[in-house]
Each structure stands twice: as structure tokens, then as C-alpha cells.
Amino acid sequence: MNFEFSEEQNLLREQAQGFLAEHCPMSKVRAVLDGEASYDRELWQKVAEMGWTATVIPEEYGGLGLSYLELVVIAEELGRVVAPIPFSSSVYLATEALILAGSIEQKERWLPKLAVGEVIGTFAMAEGHGRASAAGLATTADGGALTGTKVAVADGDIAQIAIVVAKADDGDGAALYLVELDQAGVALDPQRTLDFSRSHSRLTLSGAKAELLGSSGEGWALTQKLLDRAAVLFAWEQVGGAQASLEMAKEYAMGRYAFGRPIASYQAIKHKLANMYVNNTLARSNCYYGAWALNADAAELPLAAATARVSATQAYYFASKENIQTHGGMGYTWEFDCQFLYRRSKLLSVNIGSEGQWQDKLITAIEQSNAA
Amino acid sequence: MDFNDTAEEAAFREQARAWLQDNVPSADELEGLGEVEQAQLWQKRKYDAGWACIRWPKEYGGRDASAIEQVILNQEEAKYPALPGGVFGIGQGMAAPTLMAWAADEQKLRLLPKMASGEEIWCQLFSEPSAGSDLAALRTKAEKDGDEWVINGQKIWTSGAHYCDYGILVVRTDPNVAKHKGLSYFFVDMHSPGIEIKAIKQLSGDANFNEVYFTDVRIPDSQRLGAVGQGWQVAISTLMHERASIGGGGSGVDFKALLQLARTVTIDDKPAIEDSAVRAKLANWYCRRSGLKYTGYRSLSALSRGEMPGPENSIGKLVAAPMTQDMASFAMDLMEMSGAVWDEEFSPAAGLFQGTYMGIPGFRIAGGTDEIMANIIAERVLGLPQEPRVDKGIPFSEVPTGT
Structure with a gap:
């Protein structure tokens, strides 16, 4: 047993921190938040040049063929700086879906482009408010043409391909489809978003040409597997954001004086920050386990992923809201950076399903392993 | 990894x-x-x-x-x-590492094997009626008399004092210097003349702790660990091990027992485990328990390199004790009206949940209260400043006290 990252992985972390300090200070997040652009295109290109988008893609498809332990290191650092790029959509979801279920032809066609960031991918599941289900899917496939409407498609306006969950062509089950977005049957309309640094869109499919990904009818199980894998990666981003929230709160509390002393010396503030530390530490430790289970494709992955996801979601929410509280009035201003973390924490927590949904999956995983 | x-x-x-x-x-x-x-x-x-x-x-x-x-x-x-x-934890978990760090070789060879075999049992004599969270305010005094020290005073919350053979003891050897500087650390034979032990009845009705009175108890100077006046430093090394060893979170309700209960009791004629509110609570506790487990594993790497358990270990007790309390309380809610009954024959898990509910308040206090643990994390892990203190830089004898 070994519970540490390797020396090479720690070096990668240092390198990533140095790179992001230079190319993704909070001012870059602010620029996207304030501006017209949907993402930081320059940062995206640089991240791709660093090879981060290619991390786990096998070498035969133009990737680096590294492990998920390298990818989680990058995920944490991107989460820490609230990077305004479509990394989670393209890497954790679209690329993963292709690795998981793509045919050799599909992999050969898309993975090399995803690896270099030339193609941005996304994932389209939600159709309205509330929890999605296989039976409730209204998007249908007919002879390889999709019709229906998906909402809250992250980074949809800048993506070239989407992995769409729809009712299967044959039978009642669900299936995953790969849809090229630049075609006549596809309309993308921006939706105003909680986190302006990450655009979301409504995706209207009107007989859009689509390719089946994996086998038909097993799409729901495939979707769950994809989400389990993505959940570990999301959780690492969330842990990074939670840690950044704690550090921001600490720095402010040390420098802010009230009644003649730093507010960081009051127990009410100390205990708040100690609670952030506790939540973040527990979440990080669960993420270690999740990273191992993902990398080893272990049978425990559903439980490990849900555990990492629930604790990271809770840690980020707590740390980002209490960071604002620690700042007092200034924390509530547009001018301060607290908002970036607060916005992103909620965005990440609903992007692949709510805390409640993952709590439910966690108990299901325990009950299933108990029955097995 | x-x-x-x-x-x-x-x-x-x-x-x-x-x-x-x-x-x-x-x-x-x-x-x-x-x-x-x-x-x-x-x-x-x-x-x-x-x-x-x-x-x-x-x-x-x-x-x-x-x-x-x-x-x-x-x-x-x-x-x-x-x-x-359960009876060897203090000796093997706290006294032993302290002895290994501070005792003479001959003492280690004599005492440690008997501690390992369970032949001799050890207790901890730190807390006093007026020195709990502020442990360094302790008043039990030791005066030098030739090659011996004469101890007078009172200790409290001593687990197992009535069956122990030795105790680790912190006393004040100099009241005229600042609080932390006037302390010294000893180990004492619990069968020494002048030691009197009285059980404390807890709110649960049990009596696991004691008051220990010292009246002219004599300890050879050779049983001092660390220099005269260095007692606080030695005590801190013991306490770090205490936090690591109590870190398991106290006994009582385990997640598995609660899960089992949720499978067997019903809500609206269905197993409680199928209720979404129950699932959410169980999931949260599972996450915290799992997080502690893997945090413990991660700290192994440092321990393997021979490092001391650091202040990070305070997290274990701080998380586990309140969580266990909440789980016990929730378990009784799941039983609904029958939760009020605490009977080994009738109650689920032989009354484990009721027993834990009554026992757990002590775990949130023993070995450092939740609040002290949070302070340790804030000050020693995160590096936040201490509160201003009125007892700093003045002799202990001039520190204001209550009645």
C-alpha cells in the first residue's frame, strides 16, 4: 500500500502551479466574467500545448498515455485557479466517453483532435429541471438522427462535438450519441449562467445527424459509468477550489483588523477556518481513494467516486460561502474575487448531478456491494 | 499511489x-x-x-x-x-512513546516490555479541577527533598487509576516563573503511599474516571522525564500521541451498526434505508468516516519516516466524536417511540445506540475538547494568531484565578 503521489507527479504539480500562476491569475477569470468571450481561448491553447488535454489519451491516438493520477493533479490545480476553460466538459466528459465507449474509428477520428485541444467536446444530458432518468428522456433517435432539446450544456457554444444521452433507436433503453455541432439540424442558444466564466447553452436537435457511441440500449449504464469516472475528476477540481477558498479567507483574516487585532485571532473566525480545513482534508483523502479506484478501474469505483464527489461538493460549498462571510462586506462586492469561487462551486456541484443524487448513488453502491 | x-x-x-x-x-x-x-x-x-x-x-x-x-x-x-x-491505550499509546523519547535506557528496558505484555497498566495524571483546556495552569506541586520530590495536590479525569500500576504525571515545580516554564514531568508508582483514588460517577451512570489525591507522595528524581522546567514540552509530546490514539473516534456507534438498523426499521412500511432523507444522512457520515480513514492512511507515510504525529492528527477526534453523537441520536429517531427504551434484550444492537448517546459527550471533552482541537488546527496547522492572553509573561503565582 502506498498513499502518496510519486515524485514525478509532485513535480508535475509544481510545474502546473508555476504555469497557472503565470497564465491564469484571477484577473484572467475576471476578464472572462466581465467580457464577451465565453472562455479564455489563449489559456486553452496553452493548456493544450502543455499536453494537459492529452494526459490520459493513449499514445496511439495522439495522447500522452499517462495515468489518471497525473490527470487529477492537473484537475486540482485548474480548480484552484478557477480556470475559465472548457476542461471539464472536453476532458472529463467528452474525451472520457470516447475512451470508454468509442469504436476504433471514432477514437481515431476524434481523440487526436481532442488531445491537442483543436476540438472541444461537451456532454448533453439534462432536458429540463429535476433529476434525469432513462425513462424520462424526451430526446429520441431515429435512424441515426436525433430530435429533442437539451439544456444547460456546458461550453456548448464553443464545442465542436457533444456526447448526447438520448432514447435509443431501438427499444426503450438509452444510448449515447456523438453529435457534430456544426450542422443544419443543430441550434445552440446561450443560456445566462450562474458562473459567467463558463458558458452554458440550450441545444436544439432537429433530426441532427448522430453516431451511436457504444452499444444501444446500454446507454444508461454507460452514462452512469462515465459519470462515475468524471465524478472523481470533478471532485479533484472541487477540492482545488475549496483549498483556494480557505487560503483566500486566511489571507484576508490575517490582514484585516477589528477591535485592535487581526480577525484571524478571534475564535469565531478560527473555528470557521478550522472547519474548512477539516472538510477539505476529508474530501481530499476521499479523492485519493477515488483517484486510485479510477486509475485501477477497481470494482469499488462507484462507491469511491460518490464518496469523493459528495465530500468535495460539500467542502467547496462550505469554504466558498464562508470565505465571503470571512471577508465581510467587501466579500460581497464585484471587485473582490470571492465571487469566482462561490459561483464555480455551485456550477461544479450541479454540472454532473447534485449532492443529493450522489448521496443516493453512494448508498446504492454500499447496498449493492453488500448484496454481492 | x-x-x-x-x-x-x-x-x-x-x-x-x-x-x-x-x-x-x-x-x-x-x-x-x-x-x-x-x-x-x-x-x-x-x-x-x-x-x-x-x-x-x-x-x-x-x-x-x-x-x-x-x-x-x-x-x-x-x-x-x-x-x-481498551485498558492499555494510555500506556501503550501515550506513555510508551513519551518514555521512548525521554526515559533512561535502563528504565525503558524495565518498563516497556511489561507494558507491552499487559502485565503493568498505565494511566495519565494531567488534568486538574482548575486546569482542563488550560492544562498548563495546573497546581499540583512538587518540592525537591534530597534525591526525591514530594508531591501534593489533586488530579482528575484519570481513566483506570484504580487498576493502574504507573502513571505519567505533570506537576508544578516552580510557581514563580511563567506558567509553561514551571512544570516538570514524572512517572509515578500508583501504589505509592499518599495516593488516594476516588471514582467519579458520570452522567451515564458509569464510573470510568477518577479523582487522584496526592498527599506527600515521594517520587525518586530518577523518574523525572526531561529537565526540571521542561515538563510542558514533554507533555506536548504525550498529547500529540493522545490525539493520534484517541483519533479513532471513541467507541460506540459504528457506521455499519447504523446501516444495519436502517435496513431493519421501517418508514411508511418500507425499510428506512430506502428513504431519501435517511440516505442523505448516512451518505454524509460515510463520507466523513471514509475521509478520516484515508486521512489516517495518508499520515502513515510521515509516521513510516519516523516523524512525530503532527497537529493534523487533531482532526480525528474533532470529526469522529460529534459525528458519533449525531449518529447515535439519529439511530434512536429511526426507532421512533421505542428509541426511548434502553434495554439489552429489547433494544437494537443490545442498546448500543442508547449507550453511545450517553457515553459520547465525554469523548467530545476527553483529550482536548472540540473547541481546543479546532484551536490547535487553526493555530498550529493553519498558523492563525493566538487570542491575546492575560497570563503571558508573568509568574504563575500572579495569574488571576477564579474561586
């Missing part, structure tokens, strides 16, 4: 598993023995076969095992929840 056993670890696990299978005492063997006798029987059996205090050096009764091997053994022992134990 690899959460699986290496070949070597798997072999060790198999060895431990096989030995436990053949040697765990049967209910018949334990029948009629008291808590201490049961624990001693099992400890001696482990010691004789080389399975006691395995991380200790061989010369002290251990087997020079690694931290990972200790975890493997703990995991295998945990498969036998009815194993006796």
Missing part, C-alpha cells in the same frame, strides 16, 4: 489473519473474567506470540514492524469486534 497490498504486505496480512483465527479467545475462555482480566489475557497471548505493540523495537517487546503493518494488523483485528481491550 496504490491502495492494494504489495506481495510482502499480503503475506503479512495472511500471517496475521491465520494467527488471529487460531488465537482469538473464545467466549468460554473470557467467561467470568472482569474487563481488566479479559484484556490482560488477550494482551499476554499477543505478546507471547509477537503480536503486541508490533511497531516497537524488539528489545522493548515489539517486532520492529512498519506503520503499514500496524494498519494491516488493526484491520484484521477489527474483524473481531468482541475482542477485549
